[in-house]
Amino acid sequence: MAGTGYFAAVKIAAEKHPRLREKTIQYGTAGFRTKGEELDHVMFRMGVLAALRSQLKRAVIGAMITASHNPEEDNGVKLVDPLGEMLEAAWEKLATKLANVSDSDLPAVLSDIVSSCGIDTAVPAQVFLARDTRPSSPSLAQAIIDGVQAIKGEVKDYGILTTPQLHFMVRCENSQGQYGSQTENGYYTKLSNAFLKLRGHEHQNERYHPQLRLDGANGVGALKIKEMQKHLNNSLQIELFNDGSSGKLNYMCGADYVKVQQTAPNGMPKEARVRCASFDGDADRIVYFYQEKNGTFKLLDGDKIATLVAGYLKELVNSSGLNINLGLVQTAYANGSSTSYITNELQVPVACVPTGVKHLHHKALEYDIGVYFEANGHGTVVFSEKIQDMVLMAANDSSLSKDQEHAARRLLWIIGLINQTVGDAISDLLLVETILHSKGWSIEDWNDAYTDLPNRQLKVKVKDRTVIQTTDAERKTTSPKGLQEAIDALVEKYPDGRAFVRPSGTEDIVRVYAEAETQKNADMLAHEVSVEVYNLAGGVGEKPTPPQ
Numbered sequence: 001m002a003g004t005g006y007f008a009a010v011k012i013a014a015e016k017h018p019r020l021r022e023k024t025i026q027y028g029t030a031g032f033r034t035k036g037e038e039l040d041h042v043m044f045r046m047g048v049l050a051a052l053r054s055q056l057k058r059a060v061i062g063a064m065i066t067a068s069h070n071p072e073e074d075n076g077v078k079l080v081d082p083l084g085e086m087l088e089a090a091w092e093k094l095a096t097k098l099a100n101v102s103d104s105d106l107p108a109v110l111s112d113i114v115s116s117c118g119i120d121t122a123v124p125a126q127v128f129l130a131r132d133t134r135p136s137s138p139s140l141a142q143a144i145i146d147g148v149q150a151i152k153g154e155v156k157d158y159g160i161l162t163t164p165q166l167h168f169m170v171r172c173e174n175s176q177g178q179y180g181s182q183t184e185n186g187y188y189t190k191l192s193n194a195f196l197k198l199r200g201h202e203h204q205n206e207r208y209h210p211q212l213r214l215d216g217a218n219g220v221g222a223l224k225i226k227e228m229q230k231h232l233n234n235s236l237q238i239e240l241f242n243d244g245s246s247g248k249l250n251y252m253c254g255a256d257y258v259k260v261q262q263t264a265p266n267g268m269p270k271e272a273r274v275r276c277a278s279f280d281g282d283a284d285r286i287v288y289f290y291q292e293k294n295g296t297f298k299l300l301d302g303d304k305i306a307t308l309v310a311g312y313l314k315e316l317v318n319s320s321g322l323n324i325n326l327g328l329v330q331t332a333y334a335n336g337s338s339t340s341y342i343t344n345e346l347q348v349p350v351a352c353v354p355t356g357v358k359h360l361h362h363k364a365l366e367y368d369i370g371v372y373f374e375a376n377g378h379g380t381v382v383f384s385e386k387i388q389d390m391v392l393m394a395a396n397d398s399s400l401s402k403d404q405e406h407a408a409r410r411l412l413w414i415i416g417l418i419n420q421t422v423g424d425a426i427s428d429l430l431l432v433e434t435i436l437h438s439k440g441w442s443i444e445d446w447n448d449a450y451t452d453l454p455n456r457q458l459k460v461k462v463k464d465r466t467v468i469q470t471t472d473a474e475r476k477t478t479s480p481k482g483l484q485e486a487i488d489a490l491v492e493k494y495p496d497g498r499a500f501v502r503p504s505g506t507e508d509i510v511r512v513y514a515e516a517e518t519q520k521n522a523d524m525l526a527h528e529v530s531v532e533v534y535n536l537a538g539g540v541g542e543k544p545t546p547p548q
């Protein structure tokens with residue numbers, strides 16, 4: 001087993017990447033994320049850690065440099081586990097510890113990790129590396145490379161990729177090609193082949209038109225959708241805006257801006273009834289939107305995508321006659337109308353889990369086919385191995401009826417179209433376009449399936465947000481005393497009222513969510529709940545002010 005001596009080379013390499021500030025940094029739900037200039041030592045150390053994890057798992061580990069929807073000056077890093085999933089929770093703690101130790105303690109802490117995890121340092125280490133388009137990313141990538149090489153690991157540097165593309169590469173490599181080929185071209189080919197088969201020869205179908213306007217958030221998604229388009233044989237015509245040629249990354253554009261501000265991004269024409277979509281800065285989220293004739297903005301977020309996808313998969317499963325259990329996973333932020341629609345109209349079981357993609361992904365794996373989406377537009381579908389084999393057999397089983405075989409074949413192609421590792425804006429876009437095309441729907445038809453309940457999200461600053469403790473997938477509070485009773489009494493006053501509060505995992509605030517029959521009531525309920533949080537959970541600064 002390696003003692004601190006083994007890490008002497010790390011100590012020397014680390015001198016190029018010193019920890020300049022005492023500031024503590026945490027591996028949160030989305031990895032490390034802060035100003036780009038504060039991350040050099042963190043990247044170096046994550047390079048070392050990724051290499052050690054590669055040795056432990058005897059598999060390739062991914063390192064993605066991105067700060068997603070954050071401003072351009074920010075940056076961050078997320079590590080990717082062998083099957084393309086997010087880093088295991090126990091290692092998030094190790095990552096936090098390693099990022100925060102002093103330079104001189106680095107060898108000792110690494111040595112501890114090696115012995116407590118039982119890592120064989122003689123195993124070759126390999127790390128797949130990629131970055132988004134931020135100006136700080138190239139030098140941070142070099143810091144990761146230095147980290148991996150400090151313990152003689154090997155790096156495959158993909159340069160610029162979307163986050164889900166890197167997850168895809170890691171999965172392909174560790175599945176010995178079963179999932180696809182671990183190149184950019186392999187990614188485009190796999191998804192576009194499936195898309196073109198699903199689309200057939202007709203590009204237009206009833207009220208579906210193959211024209212889409214896309215807001216690329218001035219980020220990596222814009223570059224990569226252009227590449228994907230080359231493989232689509234003009235069957236989908238994407239008009240790209242905010243492509244990064246002049247605008248700033250995520251500035252007044254991108255999926256997060258559109259979802260949170262409930263408005264169209266800058267830099268795009270405002271034309272009624274045109275189908276539009278928006279990617280976030282690293283292209284792992286997507287939302288759709290359009291303007292009504294009277295100018296009203298309509299958002300089709302992760303809940304709308306989830307219901308569209310779950311409904312379509314349910315139809316295919318029924319037509320195929322296969323015995324498959326299909327479920328949908330949401331969080332408490334899912335609009336109440338979407339949950340009723342899925343449960344009552346689509347008759348698909350719904351599970352609710354705490355916020356954070358890893359919780360959704362984990363729960364979705366319990367179903368044969370698990371669909372999951374956060375309201376903000378991050379989501380995908382996962383298929384069990386057993387079901388993938390069953391669908392493959394059925395798609396080639398000539399003893400089945402024509403309808404059954406046809407449905408099984410479409411299911412098979414859908415499996416090929418989906419990036420199962422993580423939410424993927426490009427793959428989700430192609431999936432939504434496939435379903436709308438198949439149904440012959442305009443974006444308005446899609447939106448008409450159910451009407452969202454008006455809702456409001458607010459933030460409250462408190463001294464210590466950990467005083468708020470929750471249960472029941474964050475839908476109820478257990479502390480501080482009296483808060484849940486107060487929320488219940490407020491909710492009671494409003495028809496279709498629902499409200500909950502939880503401490504954010506990414507910001508130092510408490511989030512308040514409320515929905516009700518009218519926007520006015522949703523705004524009022526959210527405000528009243530905020531006041532209770534402020535009073536009972538140690539609010540700081542100005543008291544929440546009532547809605548105008």
Ligand SMILES: CC(=O)N[C@H]1[C@@H](OP(=O)(O)O)O[C@H](CO)[C@@H](O)[C@@H]1O
Nearest residue numbers: 029030356357374376504505506507
């Ligand atoms: C209400 C909301 O949108 N919360 C977001 C946000 O988490 P918070 O813990 O709520 O800050 O960031 C997470 C990571 O990106 C994302 O998974 C989640 O959906």
Ligand SMILES: [Mg+2]
Nearest residue numbers: 068280282284
């Ligand atoms: Mg993102």
